Amino acid sequence: AARRDRADAATLTALRREVTLGVAVPLIANVDQLPKEAGLGAFLDGVTGPVVVSSAMPGFELGTERSVVRVRWPLPDVAIRQAMWTRAAGDPTGDLQGLAMRYRVGAGVIARAVVSARAQREHGPLDAADLAAGLRHNIAEDLGGLAQPVVVTQSWDDLVLSDDTRDHVTTLIGRIRHGHKVLKDWQYRSKMARGTGVPALFSGAPGTGKTMVAGLIARELDLELYQVDLSQIVSKWVGETEKQLAKVFDAAEQGHVLLLFDEADALFGQRSADVKSAVDRYANLEVNYLLQRVESFGGITILTTNLESGIDSALKRRLAAHIVFELPDEDEREILWQRLITTESAPLAANLDLLQLARTFPKMSGANIRNAALAAAFLAAAEHATTITQDHLMRAARTEYRSMGHVLSERSGRA
Numbered sequence: 001a002a003r004r005d006r007a008d009a010a011t012l013t014a015l016r017r018e019v020t021l022g023v024a025v026p027l028i029a030n031v032d033q034l035p036k037e038a039g040l041g042a043f044l045d046g047v048t049g050p051v052v053v054s055s056a057m058p059g060f061e062l063g064t065e066r067s068v069v070r071v072r073w074p075l076p077d078v079a080i081r082q083a084m085w086t087r088a089a090g091d092p093t094g095d096l097q098g099l100a101m102r103y104r105v106g107a108g109v110i111a112r113a114v115v116s117a118r119a120q121r122e123h124g125p126l127d128a129a130d131l132a133a134g135l136r137h138n139i140a141e142d143l144g145g146l147a148q149p150v151v152v153t154q155s156w157d158d159l160v161l162s163d164d165t166r167d168h169v170t171t172l173i174g175r176i177r178h179g180h181k182v183l184k185d186w187q188y189r190s191k192m193a194r195g196t197g198v199p200a201l202f203s204g205a206p207g208t209g210k211t212m213v214a215g216l217i218a219r220e221l222d223l224e225l226y227q228v229d230l231s232q233i234v235s236k237w238v239g240e241t242e243k244q245l246a247k248v249f250d251a252a253e254q255g256h257v258l259l260l261f262d263e264a265d266a267l268f269g270q271r272s273a274d275v276k277s278a279v280d281r282y283a284n285l286e287v288n289y290l291l292q293r294v295e296s297f298g299g300i301t302i303l304t305t306n307l308e309s310g311i312d313s314a315l316k317r318r319l320a321a322h323i324v325f326e327l328p329d330e331d332e333r334e335i336l337w338q339r340l341i342t343t344e345s346a347p348l349a350a351n352l353d354l355l356q357l358a359r360t361f362p363k364m365s366g367a368n369i370r371n372a373a374l375a376a377a378f379l380a381a382a383e384h385a386t387t388i389t390q391d392h393l394m395r396a397a398r399t400e401y402r403s404m405g406h407v408l409s410e411r412s413g414r415a
């Protein structure tokens with residue numbers, strides 16, 4: 001199944017013929033990637049003698065009547081991984097132990113990463129940074145368009161949050177940062193019933209900064225951020241979501257990755273307590289699978305949702321953190337206006353009244369204010385104004401407000 005396109009029923013039939021004719025033990029790699037129609041179970045039943053199969057999914061059901069011996073193939077530990085890097089890359093320089101610790105990969109992935117790293121560096125010996133870059137190329141490749149890398153450009157200074165929410169975010173970061181020490185070194189893992197993955201849920205109205213905070217956390221912890229588009233996975237691979245999710249997690253497992261399932265309601269929205277239709281049953285299976293993988297995933301997962309009610313209780317129980325993002329209050333809106341209109345070179349008028357903006361347009365989220373601030377700048381530019389004035393800001397805010405479906409009273413609308 002390494003050549004996935006060819007791993008079908010015909011391949012298995014041909015393989016059975018060869019096995020029957022000669023003395024050979026077939027090895028079928030990555031059986032979890034085989035299409036159902038390939039008839040793996042029937043193949044296994046039909047072959048006499050031993051067969052070896054490999055799967056990235058520990059509990060994968062082979063569908064055979066034969067007896068099965070399952071061997072768990074553990075990931076090499078940090079010291080072995082370090083030795084593998086040293087050997088594969090010809091004694092590279094730099095922090096190899098750091099590299100081995102950060103990326104949970106085996107020999108095959110290491111070999112591929114070395115080839116990629118060599119291709120990128122014209123001459124001279126490879127160092128740990130080259131190897132990490134080589135590895136990242138391959139992770140992106142394995143994610144196969146199911147998840148997109150996100151470049152984070154904002155900083156904590158740009159963020160406006162209530163103290164409460166900010167405290168929760170800080171706690172979550174601490175939990176991730178010290179996970180290794182507490183769970184491994186201090187062995188608290190043994191006290192945990194389930195996996196040690198850190199699934200966090202961010203919920204709240206659209207535009208309150210959920211995606212932004214996920215990005216900032218990734219940046220703070222020096223993790224690669226990959227955004228998984230669940231709605232795409234769910235609609236494009238109906239009934240195959242589980243397989244696609246497996247792919248995402250397998251690839252992410254290797255890297256120093258924070259997985260962001262943005263607007264996860266695409267999946268959770270479908271979950272229902274009393275399973276009626278076949279579609280529902282699928283959705284339930286997939287959510288269960290997602291939850292299970294999120295937990296056993298060695299990395300960090302953040303799910304975001306705009307719906308509070310749609311969040312399943314089974315999911316809530318399993319969360320390491322649930323952070324609720326509120327719409328900004330008046331003070332926060334004033335600060336948001338301030339932060340979002342200010343740049344090093346924006347020509348702002350001297351007499352701006354941001355409190356007036358915060359008061360006149362009470363229901364705006366951070367994203368709404370960002371839109372309005374940008375629109376005001378475009379208004380000023382289009383009018384060849386020398387400064388961005390209060391009038392530009394008010395007009396832009398009013399337009400944004402209307403697009404949000406709010407109508408202003410005469411008084412505030414004129415302000």
Ligand SMILES: Nc1ncnc2c1ncn2[C@@H]1O[C@H](COP(=O)(O)OP(=O)(O)O)[C@@H](O)[C@H]1O
Nearest residue numbers: 158159160206207208209210211212366367370
């Ligand atoms: N709390 C906030 N503080 C600062 N900027 C914000 C905040 N919330 C939203 N923004 C601005 O709006 C943009 C979009 O917000 P986003 O994080 O996508 O919201 P959500 O994911 O909750 O829908 C952000 O990139 C940022 O520019």
Ligand SMILES: [Mg+2]
Nearest residue numbers: 210211262304
């Ligand atoms: Mg978002």
